[in-house]
Amino acid sequence: MPSYTLTVNSVKKTVSVDADTPLLWVLRDELGLTGTKYGCGKGLCGACTVQYKGNAVRSCTLTVDSVLEGNITTIEGLSEGQNHPVQQAWMELDVPQCGYCQSGQIISAATLLSKNPNPTEEEINAGMAGNICRCGTYTRIREAVQLAASKLDE
Amino acid sequence: MKNTLKRRNFIKLTVSASGALIAGVHLQSCMPKKPLAEVHQFSPLIKIDTDGWISLIAKNPEIGQGVKTALPMILAEELGANWNKVEVVQADYDTIYDEQWAGGSYAIILNWDLMRTAGAMVRQVLIEAASKKMNLPVEEFITKNSKVFHTKSNKTLPFEELIAEASQIPLPEEVEFKPTDSFEIVGKNIPQVDLDKLVSGGAEFAIDIKLPEMVYATVLKNPVFEGGVSSYDDADARLVNGVIDIIELNNAAYGGRLLGPNSPNFVNGVAVIANSTWASFKGAKKLKVVWDNSNSRKENTTELFERFHAQLPNTSIERKDGDIAKAKRSAASSFEAIYEVPFLAHATMEPMNCTVDFRDDLCEVWAPTQNPEALQEGLIKLFGLKPEQIKIHLPRIGGAFGRRYYVDYAMDTAILSKKIGKPVKLTWTREEDIRHDWYRPGSVQKISASLDKEGMVTGWQHILANASRKTSLGREGGPAGTEIDEYDFPAGLVPNLQLEYGHVLSDVPLGQWRAVAASANAFPVHCFLDELAFLNKMDSIDYFLKFLGPKRMVPVVGDYEFDVERLITVVEKVRQMSGWDTPLPKGQGRGFAARKGAGSFIAEVVTVRVDENEKTKILRVDAVVDCGIVVNPSGAKAQVEGGILEGLCAALYGEITIKDGAAEQSNFHDYKWMRMGEVPGIHIEFIKNELPPRGLGEPPLPPAIPALANAIYAATGKRIRKLPIVK
Numbered sequence: 001m002p003s004y005t006l007t008v009n010s011v012k013k014t015v016s017v018d019a020d021t022p023l024l025w026v027l028r029d030e031l032g033l034t035g036t037k038y039g040c041g042k043g044l045c046g047a048c049t050v051q052y053k054g055n056a057v058r059s060c061t062l063t064v065d066s067v068l069e070g071n072i073t074t075i076e077g078l079s080e081g082q083n084h085p086v087q088q089a090w091m092e093l094d095v096p097q098c099g100y101c102q103s104g105q106i107i108s109a110a111t112l113l114s115k116n117p118n119p120t121e122e123e124i125n126a127g128m129a130g131n132i133c134r135c136g137t138y139t140r141i142r143e144a145v146q147l148a149a150s151k152l153d154e
Numbered sequence: 155m156k157n158t159l160k161r162r163n164f165i166k167l168t169v170s171a172s173g174a175l176i177a178g179v180h181l182q183s184c185m186p187k188k189p190l191a192e193v194h195q196f197s198p199l200i201k202i203d204t205d206g207w208i209s210l211i212a213k214n215p216e217i218g219q220g221v222k223t224a225l226p227m228i229l230a231e232e233l234g235a236n237w238n239k240v241e242v243v244q245a246d247y248d249t250i251y252d253e254q255w256a257g258g259s260y261a262i263i264l265n266w267d268l269m270r271t272a273g274a275m276v277r278q279v280l281i282e283a284a285s286k287k288m289n290l291p292v293e294e295f296i297t298k299n300s301k302v303f304h305t306k307s308n309k310t311l312p313f314e315e316l317i318a319e320a321s322q323i324p325l326p327e328e329v330e331f332k333p334t335d336s337f338e339i340v341g342k343n344i345p346q347v348d349l350d351k352l353v354s355g356g357a358e359f360a361i362d363i364k365l366p367e368m369v370y371a372t373v374l375k376n377p378v379f380e381g382g383v384s385s386y387d388d389a390d391a392r393l394v395n396g397v398i399d400i401i402e403l404n405n406a407a408y409g410g411r412l413l414g415p416n417s418p419n420f421v422n423g424v425a426v427i428a429n430s431t432w433a434s435f436k437g438a439k440k441l442k443v444v445w446d447n448s449n450s451r452k453e454n455t456t457e458l459f460e461r462f463h464a465q466l467p468n469t470s471i472e473r474k475d476g477d478i479a480k481a482k483r484s485a486a487s488s489f490e491a492i493y494e495v496p497f498l499a500h501a502t503m504e505p506m507n508c509t510v511d512f513r514d515d516l517c518e519v520w521a522p523t524q525n526p527e528a529l530q531e532g533l534i535k536l537f538g539l540k541p542e543q544i545k546i547h548l549p550r551i552g553g554a555f556g557r558r559y560y561v562d563y564a565m566d567t568a569i570l571s572k573k574i575g576k577p578v579k580l581t582w583t584r585e586e587d588i589r590h591d592w593y594r595p596g597s598v599q600k601i602s603a604s605l606d607k608e609g610m611v612t613g614w615q616h617i618l619a620n621a622s623r624k625t626s627l628g629r630e631g632g633p634a635g636t637e638i639d640e641y642d643f644p645a646g647l648v649p650n651l652q653l654e655y656g657h658v659l660s661d662v663p664l665g666q667w668r669a670v671a672a673s674a675n676a677f678p679v680h681c682f683l684d685e686l687a688f689l690n691k692m693d694s695i696d697y698f699l700k701f702l703g704p705k706r707m708v709p710v711v712g713d714y715e716f717d718v719e720r721l722i723t724v725v726e727k728v729r730q731m732s733g734w735d736t737p738l739p740k741g742q743g744r745g746f747a748a749r750k751g752a753g754s755f756i757a758e759v760v761t762v763r764v765d766e767n768e769k770t771k772i773l774r775v776d777a778v779v780d781c782g783i784v785v786n787p788s789g790a791k792a793q794v795e796g797g798i799l800e801g802l803c804a805a806l807y808g809e810i811t812i813k814d815g816a817a818e819q820s821n822f823h824d825y826k827w828m829r830m831g832e833v834p835g836i837h838i839e840f841i842k843n844e845l846p847p848r849g850l851g852e853p854p855l856p857p858a859i860p861a862l863a864n865a866i867y868a869a870t871g872k873r874i875r876k877l878p879i880v881k
Contacts (some may be wrong), residue, residue, distance in 0.1 A: 001395060017430075018395050025432035029370070034362035035355015037552070039503055040584045041435070044822040047503060075355035087353040094345045094788045097796055098218025099352040099359075100503040100552025106353060125831035132822060134503045134553045135218050136799030137792070138833040 004064050008033070009077025015064070023059040023067050024048045027074060035075035035103045039132070046131030049104035050074050056111035058130070075103035078110060086110045089148035097135035105131045109145045117152050119145065165275050167321050175202040175317040177279075179272040199229060199272050206300060206314045208233070209241045212347075213251040214261050215524060216244070217554035218796075219851045220789030221261045223346045225269055227786055231339040232273025232332055234297025235313075242347040247526035247546035254548070256524040257559055257666065259752035259849025262785060266847055274329040282326075283319035284311045298338070334783060334844050343788040348550065360522035360549045361581060363509040368577040369398060371570055372434040375423030376445045377589050377816040379453075379661040382422040384446035391426060391440040396433030400441070401425045401573055403566060425570055431581050438583075450815040451661045455596075458621075458660060458812060459494060462598035465619035465656035466492075473640040476650035478604070481613025485604035489689060493601075493678035494876040496809040498594035498667055499817070501825055504552020505587040506563035510570075511577035517544050517568060522551040524558040532565050537572065555800070556666035560592050585820040592665025593810055593817075595620045595637055599678040604650070609690030610700060614648040618675065619656030623664035637671050643679055643749050646708040646716065647701070661815060668800060669852040672751055676856030677805070677863065677877065680747035684864040685873065694746050694864065695729050716750055723841060724748060724757040724778040731839060732759035732776035741765065742773070743868025747857035752849025754781035755841075758798065760861040761834075764869045770879065772802060772834040772862065777854060779838065782845035793850040794838050801858030803828040809878045 003016045006023075008031060015030045022041075027033040027050070036059055039047030043058035050059045053070035078084050082091065086109045096102045105128070112119060112127035119127060124145050133141070166178040177200040201209040210229050216222035226242045229235075245251055253264065277297045284302035285292040288309065296303050301310040334340075351357040376382060388400040403423050426437035482488065509520040517539060523529050526546045533544050551558060567580040582590070597620035604613030616638065624635020636655040645651060667673055687697030705719035725748045729735070734744060741763055748757035761774040775798055784790045807826040811818045819825040863874040 017432075018436075020436075021430075021432050025430060028362075029430045029432070032364065033355070034358070034364075037359075037503070038361065038431070038505065038581070040822050042584075042821055042823070045503070075353075078354070082350050082354045090353045091345065091349050094343070094349065094792070096218075096346070096349070096352045097220070097792055098503065098551060098553040099348070099357055100218075102352055103355050122831075125829075128830040132503070132827050132829065134501060134555075134800075134827065135792075136796035136803075138799065138828070138830050139795055139836050140792070142830065142833070 004068060006064070006068060007071045009073060010071055017064055019063060019065045021064045023050070023062045023064055023072070026064050027059060033074050033076050037100055037103060039101070045101070046104045046108060047101050049107045049131065051107055051111055054111070054114065056108050056130070073107070075107060078106065084110060085148040085151035086113065086144070089144040089151060092147060093140050093144045095137050095140040095144050097137050101131060101133045105133065105141055109141070109148065112145065113149055113152060118149055165272070165325055167279065167325070169317060169321045173204045173317065175320055176200070177272070177276045179275070200233065200276050202313050202317060204314050204317065206312055207239050207241060208235050208300060208313070209243050211245050212242050213245045214254055215256045215526070215548045215551055217256050217524060217551040217558070219256065219261065219793060220346060220786060221256065222348065223344060224262060224785045224789055225265050226347070227339050227344055228266060228269035229273040231337055232270045233277050234300070236300040237339050237344065239300060244548060247530065247548060249541070254526050256554065257556065259851040259853065262847045263753060263849050270331050271329055274331055275326065278326050278329060279320050279323045280313055280316050282323050283316040287311065287316070287319055340783065340785050341787070344786050346789060357550055359504055359552050360509065360520050361504055361507045361552070363520045363549065363579060365509065365511060365577040368509070368579055369427050369429060369574065370431045370434050371425050371427045371567070371578050371580045372431070372438050372583060373403060373423045373425040373566060373580065373586065374438045374441055374443065375586060375590055376447070378445060378447045378450045379663060379815055380449045380451070381815070382446040382449065383424060384444040386424050386444065387442040388424070390442070391437040394428070394433055394437045394440055396429040397426060397437040398429060399427040399574060400437070401427065401570060403569065425566070425580070427570065427574060427578070434581070435583060447815065452815040453661055454813050455811040459596070459598060461658050462596070462619040462656070465658050466598065466600050466617050469617055469619070469654035469656040470636070471652060472636050472638055472655050473645055473651065473653040475645070475648070475652075478613040478615050478650045478652045481604040481650035485612060486607040487605045488603060489605065489686060490600065490602035491682055491685060491875060493599045493681065495597050495599070495674045495677055496877055497596040497662065497812070498804055498808045499588050499591045499810050499819065499825055500555045500557035500667060501588060501822070501827065502553035502555060502557055505584055506582040507580060508564040508567040509577065509579040510564070510567040512568055512571035513575055515539070515543055518547075519545065519564060519568065520547045520549055521561070521564045522549065522558055523561055523564060524551070524554045524556075525561060528559070529561040529564050532561055533568060536565060537568070555668045556670070557591060559666050584822070588820050588825055589817045590663070591817070592623070592663045594667030594673060595623055595664045597637060597674055599675065601678055601682045603682070603686065605686070609686065609692070611648050611686070613650040614644065615652045615654070616642070616679070617654040617656060619658060621658050621660035621662060621664060623666065638675065639671060641711045641714065642671070642675055644701070646710040647703065662812060668797070669751065669855040672852070672856040673804070676747065676749060677859045680749070680857065680860030681863050681874070684745070684860070684867065695725060695734060698746070698748065699725060720755045720780050721748060721750060724755045724780050727778040727839065727841070728757040728759050728776050731778060731837060732761070734759060741869060743865045743870070745861045745864025745866070745868055747860040747864065749857055751853030751856065752851070754779060754848045754850060754853045756853050756857060758854075758857045758861045760802075760858065760865045762862065762865040762869055764866060770806070770866060772832065774834050775836045775858070777836065777838045778841065779850070779854070780841035780843065781850050782843060782847045784840050785847055787840070790840065790850055791838050794854040795836050797852065797854030798836055798858045799828060799833065801855040802862055805859040805862050805877055806880050807878050
């Protein structure tokens with residue numbers, strides 16, 4: 001099996017997997033970073049969202065050989081001690097229910113705010129449109145993104 | 155409030171080797187109506203450590219409904235614990251915890267008195283220990299912040315300094331609950347336990363379990379219900395890097411339907427064992443299986459619904475009050491309407507998965523299950539194990555909604571682990587998950603009403619026809635279940651009322667879906683009442699209040715009666731909150747529905763805008779809830795938000811269609827779910843009272859569906875009698 005060197009949360013990691021292995025399964029099964037979740041395998045639900053080169057991407061549809069050039073940020077690497085403003089806002093508003101989609105939601109929110117620190121409600125809706133929550137935490141997510149934006153302002 | 159315990163010995167205090175005080179509670183003794191188990195077993199619900207930290211057991215599975223926080227909160231409240239120094243520990247499945255299933259909105263209902271009794275008992279023991287130590291009367295003490303507090307002198311003794319004395323105190327026979335107005339934890343917004351882990355990827359779900367020597371598996375099942383495997387060619391699959399083995403899962407070889415009602419019903423398929431999840435998925439794609447569909451009815455949605463319609467005149471009577479024929483003869487007018495609701499999948503965000511280590515006749519399971527009781531029962535029946543050979547862990551669960559009441563995926567995993575003699579993590583693909591669900595039953599429902607000259611209901615007949623989730627052997631027959639229950643709304647409110655059920659056999663696997671029958675039956679009932687209001691040129695809420703009649707207790711069934719005043723109160727409040735009586739611009743409309751569920755009362759108003767292309771935008775939802783005491787407002791509000799959104803999503807998009815005996819949908823592109831931009835603002839208020847807390851997981855869902863349909867009518871003049879709204 002070929003081996004690949006990835007940069008995950010700013011650390012270089014080498015894995016031996018087939019070239020067509022999605023990043024999701026490299027993170028989960030090879031590197032033990034299970035915060036990134038499997039939901040659909042088709043880039044439809046957003047549970048597997050990670051940052052690659054600063055963009056929110058669906059790790060279930062990106063093969064390992066296509067993510068070798070830049071840093072991959074997973075939920076585990078978003079901050080030290082949950083101190084990212086998005087995580088802080090999420091905790092203040094007690095957002096999760098089952099929690100399974102939340103890593104993907106948080107990564108999407110953090111990416112949105114990194115590009116647009118003061119999004120309108122419409123921009124939040126658009127920026128978060130790729131992430132499904134089955135429990136219905138959407139209203140709190142929207143509020144938490146706004147709260148995180150206000151924290152970034154401070 | 156005093157709770158006298160007729161039974162002694164239902165609590166045991168022990169000091170552990172490390173010096174911690176462990177309060178074991180005999181849970182069955184706390185439930186006066188339950189027979190005592192032969193052997194007293196004590197569940198270690200409370201542990202007070204020498205460093206002042208308190209461990210509290212969360213006994214039920216956490217599926218996102220917040221019980222891992224709410225149940226320990228009740229324990230902590232009565233104990234007088236400092237919540238900031240409480241560690242919540244998830245229980246494994248164990249009969250010492252009595253019932254551990256999650257469903258029917260029952261967690262708080264069943265555990266409120268239990269948790270209070272256990273907490274209060276330990277509080278009393280600690281107070282007595284302090285009283286002895288300080289030589290002051292017990293009446294002068296309270297507990298607070300994990301300390302016993304002498305109210306007259308302000309002297310305190312931390313719990314941890316009372317461990318030795320407390321363990322020697324004879325146990326009280328009577329417990330006194332704290333007055334509800336002195337609550338310091340219950341009723342406060344307590345952030346859920348695990349919150350820090352949930353926002354940083356550290357919360358471990360079943361799908362995240364990794365064991366030494368573990369292998370990974372997936373399964374390709376016959377998409378056709380009742381189908382089997384004729385033959386398969388696994389040569390290409392075995393060539394996939396990482397594939398270890400291919401194993402056929404054969405229904406008949408494992409007892410088939412042996413397990414009976416509500417037990418796993420195996421679907422035949424072929425499993426791929428590999429050294430990674432991805433290799434197992436890849437291997438499954440390379441399998442060439444010839445399916446045997448000779449046993450399938452090859453059903454399709456159109457034909458199934460035709461059969462449901464045809465069954466309407468051929469029913470059994472589930473409830474009969476007064477005489478509907480007589481009401482019909484003396485009616486000033488009558489009205490009837492027929493409604494259709496579709497099959498629904500659960501589509502939990504975490505797909506079905508399980509990890510099992512089944513070696514040397516010991517079966518250790520990490521199961522995302524709502525129903526560990528059924529899982530244990532299944533393993534016992536399938537493998538002839540004794541309960542002590544089974545250990546079931548209950549990790550966090552990525553959504554359940556009723557799907558994980560069934561344990562088919564866990565049984566598959568146990569079969570595979572036993573066969574290959576290694577720990578196995580089985581992960582279903584999303585496609586398998588949606589195609590092999592236990593679907594919410596679709597149905598056809600007809601309501602007929604006799605009306606007096608004021609347009610009020612004198613006779614009510616509700617007929618529901620479908621294949622029932624309660625008929626375990628959908629194919630072979632057996633006793634027919636019913637999907638309309640004798641207590642269904644408006645039973646008890648109308649003098650002449652008949653609820654009828656028409657039963658149809660089908661291959662489609664059916665099961666509980668959040669709010670169960672009410673998820674399907676509230677839509678016709680509350681849309682019909684809205685139709686009657688408009689027929690009589692009355693405001694919908696005015697008509698509903700007139701329909702409810704005066705404030706009173708209405709006997710429904712057995713000793714269960716319902717307090718009409720509580721329903722009226724939430725209706726009047728939502729009317730005010732939603733601005734119901736203020737005009738809306740053209741193209742907008744408000745819809746309303748209110749009902750009772752799991753002992754709670756809820757009224758909802760949905761406001762929509764429908765544009766010229768018939769595209770519906772939900773603008774706002776208002777909900778008023780009376781669930782008695784609200785244990786954790788943050789978690790309770792989350793349940794209402796989630797229930798409402800789930801109802802709205804299902805009403806707009808939810809539909810599983812059947813073609814040639816299989817589900818046509820397979821993933822989120824064709825089983826659509828609401829996205830952020832479609833989500834309205836939701837305004838929720840709770841009625842404050844001191845009544846015992848009731849269920850909240852399910853009740854908010856059903857009214858959202860008719861409230862939305864009624865709002866669309868108000869906006870457009872177009873009635874919706876068939877779901878989903880968006881095709």
